[in-house]
Amino acid sequence: MGLFSQFCVGAEAQTAGAGVRLAQAASPDDVPPPRRRPPARLRVTPYYAPDGVYPRYYPGPDAVxxxxxxxxxxYRPSGTVIVPHMSCYWRRG
Structure with a gap:
């Protein structure tokens, strides 16, 4: 420890420069307000399915x-349950 104290004898505190002191002394009225960006514009197009079928495509004029x-x-954590399940497809009519 004595060896370390010999090297630190000449250490002194530093003072802030004049520019730093002026920047800290600025009043809140002199600071410009932060710039606000305009909100992002997103185009939203709703999905209208007249018959409720998804995916929407044209299977043909006589499709059924x-x-x-x-x-x-x-199989659920509370136990096995029986649920209705429906599967659909298009065929030529």
């Missing part, structure tokens, strides 16, 4: 939608 409804088992 076939649906099969069954009950399936689902």
């Amino acid at each position: 939608r076939e649906c099969n409804a069954t009950y399936v088992q689902e």
Whole structure:
């Protein structure tokens, strides 16, 4: 420890420069308000499906939608339950 204290004998505190003191002395009225960016503009187009079918495509003029409804088992933390399940597809009419 004595060796370390010999090297630190000449250490002195530094004072802040004049520019720093002036910057700290500025009043809040002199500071300009922060710049605000305009809000981002997003174009939102709603999805309208007149018949509720997704994905929307044109299967043909004489297409018929076939649906099969069954009950399936689902394994949940509370126990096994039976729920309805429907699958649909397009076929030529």
